[in-house]
Amino acid sequence: MTILNWEEKYAIGHPIIDQQHRNMLTIGNQLLLSLQTNRSKQETLQVLEALIAESELHFQTEEELMYRLGFGSYVNHKIDHDALKAQIKILMRECENDRVKAKNHLISIVRNWLLEHVMSYDKGLGRFLADRKTT
Secondary structure (H helix, E strand, O other), X not given: OOOOOOOHHHOXXXXXXXXXXXXXXXXXXXXXXHHHOOXXXXXXXXXXXXXXXXXXXXXXXXXXXXXXXXXXXXXXXXXXXXXXXXHHHHHHHHHHHOHHHHHHHHHHHXXXXXXXXXXXXXXXXXXXXXXXXXX
């Protein structure tokens, strides 16, 4: 089972950001598989740490780009990133203590991130970048 599969409709038109989005979705699906197949806690936490590292890199990439170019929605976008980081930290505790709860929370986080954050915040950033022709 996967949470969601990457579809081109999720692309924002920036190759680095789009690749990071694909990577995060791939790792999220690996984490779901780890939770569903009762892999060891250590293995599951390693996958979660990979998701955290990719998320941190991605958020840093977007935030630096938005700040450098004077993106008007920078503050709100960063606030949403911070909220997603907080959810991932909660997920870390759940992975250590309650796999079922962690699995359900992971599905919720990824769907929220992909269907709400990417399709609204990141699509807005994509339009801004396209107008500036910045890649």
